[in-house]
Amino acid sequence: MSYDHGDAVTPRFPKYLFQERLSSVEQVLPLARTRVRNRYSYSSFQSGAPFGDGRISSGARLLIVTFPDQNELVLDAIKQALVEEGAASVEHVFLSDVGVDLRMHTAADGWREITDRLEPMLAEGVTFNLxxxxxxxxxxxxxxxxxYYAGGAGSKAHWQRAAGxxxxxxxxxxxxESLISRxxxxxxxLWRLIDEKALALFGDAEEVHITDPQGTDVSWRVTEEQARLWPQGGNVPGHxxxxxxxxxxxxRPVDAFLNEAKQFMPTLNGVVAGTANHTGFFPHIEVTIERGMISxxxxxxxxxxxxRDVVxxxxxxxxxxxxxxxxxxxxxxxxxxNPKAHRNAEGLWESHDSWTNLPERLRAGVVHFxxxxEHWDETFLSYARDNKLPTMHFPHVHVYSPTWKIKQRSTGNWVNLIDQxxxxxxxxxxxxxxxxxLGGEHWLEYDWVPHIPGVNAPGNYMQDYGNDPVSVIRAEVAGEL
Structure with a gap:
């Protein structure tokens, strides 16, 4: 599909995901080699690379931890590529082998984000996930x-803290699909530069206002000290x-964070609305926030x-x-x-990974609330564990076409970090x-924009999408739209 550079509105889905599949490790290996050499992405606070800093220590003894529905061809190719990079050995275990009781999940059950996360926190004192x-x-x-390698995109710090x-x-x-994905x-x-440019806008922020055609309209103010800290704490590559x-x-530790929260929370008001989270999809929801809390x-x-029951x-x-x-x-x-990130076509409706819809939130311009x-300070964590309380945030709402405005402290002008x-x-x-x-501005074009009737496609939003988003999304990821 051809479209103007900067078009984030026209629905599209990457057809290349449906190409004929390769069938041998030798065929897949060139791709695997490039992947293990990546040094920047959404999986680390520091380098961000899926494979540490992109370098494999000579003699390293590595472990790959996956769900049982791991693609075997992809696994074998990555293992070989890691050995070529210097690893002495690369072993593999399924999460079921380490004691996790797994079952199949579907993104049609977006409500699972509550039960899948809350119950282990209360029953076993889990601080992140089982x-x-x-x-x-x-x-x-x-x-x-x-x-070792484990966990999905964008939560390396959580995994590192919880698994050690x-x-x-x-x-x-x-x-x-994840191996061939652009x-x-x-x-x-390029990815690093994009993140640096966005982070620079945080450092000059005095106020934020976010809207989205599915109903989000939320804003907050930023103190000068918070603006100074924001780019430092907010620098999760690609996320x-x-x-x-x-x-x-x-x-900030708990005591210092309290002082910031007292200033920040009263300024945060509005509505967050949508039909998707990390787990999947659900009928349209509207979450009203007053003084930093759900009302x-x-x-x-x-x-x-x-x-509502958790609240x-x-x-x-x-x-x-x-x-x-x-x-x-x-x-x-x-x-x-990441302009090339997209919603899953594979595994969305059947996967051992409960976070079946996680990848879509990595596309450039997508915001997840x-x-x-939540805090990682042991004072907070021990209090939550001792009293059998939730220790992590877990309900989410994804929005796809936000307009994110920042009022600059230096000029008083409003600028768009995200525009539709x-x-x-x-x-x-x-x-x-x-x-x-690096080969052309095609790198900056979006490969995926969701098809949402009443927003960027013909139809009535609630009747044709909001009440039942799953039926539309099934057709989209099947390549029918």
Whole structure:
């Protein structure tokens, strides 16, 4: 499909995902070699590379941890490529082998994001997820392992904290689709520059206002000190922490964070609305925020009901580091920065990984909002574990066509970081110039824009999409639209 550079509105889905598949390790190996040499992406706070810093230590003894529905051809090719890079050995285990009781999941059940995350926190004191919890126990008995790969894109710090050990990087290649995706081919230098340009806007922010045609309209103010800290704490490659308070939280212990939260939370008000989360899809939901906390949840079907129950159950809890009682705090508004990222075509409706819809949030200009009290300070974590409380944010809402405005402290002008889904730093002359030198500005074009009736496609939003998004999305990922 041909379209104007900067078009983030016209629906499209990457047809190349449906190409005839290769059938041997030898055929796939050239792709695998390029993947293990990546040095920048969404899986680390520092280098961000799926494979650590892109370098494999000579003699390394590596472990790959996957779900049982791992594509065997992809796994074998990556293992061989890692050995070629210098690893002495590359072993593999399924998460079911480390004690995780797995079952099949479908993105049609977006409500699972509540139950899948909440129940292990309460029953077993899990601080992130069951997979990382059991992996830690397994790794404690594997002293010879010098590095391991596990977990999905964008949460390396969570996995590292929960599973411990020498985490080399995340495992991003469970499906054939993930190996051939242009998102994992995106040039390191270009991706890093895009993130740096966006982070620079955070540092000059005085106020933020986000809207989206599915109903989101939320805003907050930023103090000068918070603006200074924001680019530091928000620098998660490819997955920028667009919520000022979440980014500041990473740079502050509980007592100092409380002071920032007291200033930030009262300024945060509005509505977040949509039909998708990390787990999948659900009927249209509207989450109203007043003074930094959820005050009302409308719609959402089963997801909405479960979410309302969580808000009510923990309404009287006083978490350390938070300015008032309750769990239902606004937490994150993270921004994808990879123009080539896309929604799954493979594994969306049947997967052992409960986060079946995780990849879509990495596309440039997509924002995912998250809710819940969270901090990594042990004061917070021990209080939550001792009192059998949630320790992590977990309900999310994805939005695809946001307009994200930042009021600049230096000029008083409002500028768009995102314009109707288009990440505007992609038009920066330095970004365009680098893209051209790396083969062309096609790197900056979106491969995927969701088909949403009543928003960017013919139809009535609620009747043709909002009440039942799954039927439309099934057709989209099958290549029918």
């Amino acid at each position: 997979e990382a919890h059991y992996l830690k126990q397994f790794l404690d008995d594997q002293p010879a392992v010098t590095g 050990g020498a985490m080399q990087g995340q495992w991003l290649y469970s499906k054939y 998102a994992t081919s995106f040039p390191d230098e 920028l922490l667009g919520s000022t308070i979440q980014a500041v939280r990473f740079a 009302n949840i409308r719609g959402g079907g089963r997801y909405g009901k479960l979410w 009510e159950s923990y309404a009287d809890v006083q978490y350390p580091g938070f300015p008032y009682k309750g769990w239902a705090f606004f937490n994150d508004a993270s921004i994808g920065t 998250g809710f819940g009290a 889904g288009w990440l505007t730093v992609l038009d920066d002359p330095d970004v365009r110039r680098l893209a051209s030198s």
